[in-house]
Amino acid sequence: MIEAQSLTKRYGQRTAVDAASFTVRPGKVTGLLGPNGAGKSTTMRMIVGLDRPTSGSVRVNGHFYAEHSAPLHEVGALLDAKAIHSGRSAYNHLLALGATHGIGSARVREVIDLTGLQAVAGKRVGGFSLGMGQRLGIAAALLGDPQTLILDEPINGLDPEGVLWVRGLLKHLAAEGRTILLSSHLMSEMAMTADHIIVFGRGRVIADAPVADIVGQGAVTSVRVSSPQAAELARLLAAPDVQITSASGSTLDVAGVSAATIGGVAASNGLVLHELTTVTGSLEEAYLRLTADEVEYHTQSVTPEVVR
Amino acid sequence: MSTLAQPALARSSHIDASSRGLSATGILRSEWIKLRSLRSTWWSFGIIVAIQIGMAVLFSLTATDRFGEISGAQATDAAVSVTSVGLIFGQLVIAVLGVLVISGEYATGQIRSSFMAVPSRLPVLAAKAIVFSIATFVVTLVSIVVAYFVTMPILAGAGVQANPFDGTLWLHFIGAATFLVMIGLISLGIGATLRSTPGGIAASLGLLLVAPTILVVIPAAWANTLAGWTPSSAGQGLYYWGGTFEPWQALLVMLGWVAVFIATAAVLMKRRDA
Numbered sequence A: 001m002i003e004a005q006s007l008t009k010r011y012g013q014r015t016a017v018d019a020a021s022f023t024v025r026p027g028k029v030t031g032l033l034g035p036n037g038a039g040k041s042t043t044m045r046m047i048v049g050l051d052r053p054t055s056g057s058v059r060v061n062g063h064f065y066a067e068h069s070a071p072l073h074e075v076g077a078l079l080d081a082k083a084i085h086s087g088r089s090a091y092n093h094l095l096a097l098g099a100t101h102g103i104g105s106a107r108v109r110e111v112i113d114l115t116g117l118q119a120v121a122g123k124r125v126g127g128f129s130l131g132m133g134q135r136l137g138i139a140a141a142l143l144g145d146p147q148t149l150i151l152d153e154p155i156n157g158l159d160p161e162g163v164l165w166v167r168g169l170l171k172h173l174a175a176e177g178r179t180i181l182l183s184s185h186l187m188s189e190m191a192m193t194a195d196h197i198i199v200f201g202r203g204r205v206i207a208d209a210p211v212a213d214i215v216g217q218g219a220v221t222s223v224r225v226s227s228p229q230a231a232e233l234a235r236l237l238a239a240p241d242v243q244i245t246s247a248s249g250s251t252l253d254v255a256g257v258s259a260a261t262i263g264g265v266a267a268s269n270g271l272v273l274h275e276l277t278t279v280t281g282s283l284e285e286a287y288l289r290l291t292a293d294e295v296e297y298h299t300q301s302v303t304p305e306v307v308r
Numbered sequence B: 001m002s003t004l005a006q007p008a009l010a011r012s013s014h015i016d017a018s019s020r021g022l023s024a025t026g027i028l029r030s031e032w033i034k035l036r037s038l039r040s041t042w043w044s045f046g047i048i049v050a051i052q053i054g055m056a057v058l059f060s061l062t063a064t065d066r067f068g069e070i071s072g073a074q075a076t077d078a079a080v081s082v083t084s085v086g087l088i089f090g091q092l093v094i095a096v097l098g099v100l101v102i103s104g105e106y107a108t109g110q111i112r113s114s115f116m117a118v119p120s121r122l123p124v125l126a127a128k129a130i131v132f133s134i135a136t137f138v139v140t141l142v143s144i145v146v147a148y149f150v151t152m153p154i155l156a157g158a159g160v161q162a163n164p165f166d167g168t169l170w171l172h173f174i175g176a177a178t179f180l181v182m183i184g185l186i187s188l189g190i191g192a193t194l195r196s197t198p199g200g201i202a203a204s205l206g207l208l209l210v211a212p213t214i215l216v217v218i219p220a221a222w223a224n225t226l227a228g229w230t231p232s233s234a235g236q237g238l239y240y241w242g243g244t245f246e247p248w249q250a251l252l253v254m255l256g257w258v259a260v261f262i263a264t265a266a267v268l269m270k271r272r273d274a
Helices: A040-047 A090-099 A105-114 A130-142 A160-175 A187-193 A211-218 A230-237 A259-268 A283-291 B024-036 B039-062 B072-083 B087-108 B110-117 B122-157 B167-194 B197-217 B221-229 B231-238 B247-271
Strands: A002-011 A014-024 A029-033 A055-060 A075-078 A148-152 A179-184 A196-201 A204-210 A222-226 A243-248 A251-255 A275-279
Touching (some): A014 A196, A090 B024, A148 A160, A259 A275, B039 B072, B087 B122, B122 B167, B167 B247, B197 B231, B221 B231
Parallel strands (some): A029 A179
Antiparallel strands (some): A196 A204, A222 A275
């Protein structure tokens, strides 16, 4: 259980996290979703006491992180793959980390096996690929067998097999009743892994709901109709609460009317239909809609003129 | 990488109830594993041993005419000056290592792992200082003692009869090892304050080499006095007796320097975001 209350972090003039309040519950995978610079990583660093909140507070299982007598058994965190001395071997890194809590080499070997690092455990971390670094970070997070896991972009740099493994591992750990918080800016990944999503935009919590709700609430369901008599069909469907946009001469996107109604209207007026499809909004669309105004770094679309 | 264990293994079978929780001995052991598992440690200590013994042999071979037929306290002083001549270079090596021990953690991001394991932070600095001090003390003392026994026959051949059973001889040696420990701790404090390897090494060598040189050049009595108080100068009083400071005064001056830098580092470490 992670509880944040009005959590705020300012760096000079810039507000990285702005009065964020949320609760991460056990037994579920909770996703922290947001564009780059939205405050996800800063929030995670504050949870494990690396950054001091400007105001507000965050507690893990009812206590501040620093108050726990065995922090590694309480919380395991992968903040970034680079939190490891590059001159040390993976085995020695884990051994030194575990030693603080009296965790010995048997457990170190266990997490090395678990993350598939047996072949490189004796090698210096500096030569690791991004994916191996992530695996080592996950091994370090699991070292103390913690009740709560915090993972910042855990699938970054992993191969497809690794991605599947992380997904399975997180679901399994959540099923054991642990609290899992992971961040990502990949909405598709969240849709696959998370049960509950907290959306961050410019440091604020802009949505906090189960995955299904986020998809339903943010996205509009529309019907795509294709017909040689599209113009006539559009005229027949026109109503105050119906929105019709025309993608091309013969294709319409209709919102506010069901596919069944449109089919009925077409049949009773003898109009030919080539396509009639209900389009449900994806998590991706919902997310873009939610964060449209909250993106810190806007990109400009590159027009052909610019390219030339 | 193709066979991954089943997630079920995440539930540990190797953490027993007795090993739960942070402890001082655990943090010390952790810092010892960290120190011995880096190549820079072995390189630095290796260089210290080589310099200490090599310089002593060189010095004893070239300086035999200088001493003449001496024994007793004079011979002890001669043996000390021969075996401690390498410390002038050894202090630079230990200064670099002292900075690296902590700045390496900041440069690589390791410090975040260290602070997540020990969120109160200061025990990490304390354990680092203790482990690094003990290692430096042992390595320096052993290399000086070896240097003494290697150069003893050479000096004896030139008429210097240094008695290994002279208690003050060993006090000198302990003072020499303490000197490098103090230099190492000052550098550790500088490294933890600046959190950067190049910056820390520059500041540390600046304090040891540049500061006394500049102060000596300034034509004023206060500048010369101050030059005598810099760590590299005052610290010599720990092993080369009869200078400006008595050994115990030299120790107090060095402890003062250590206190200033370690205390600054501790306050900032506690306060700053990692």
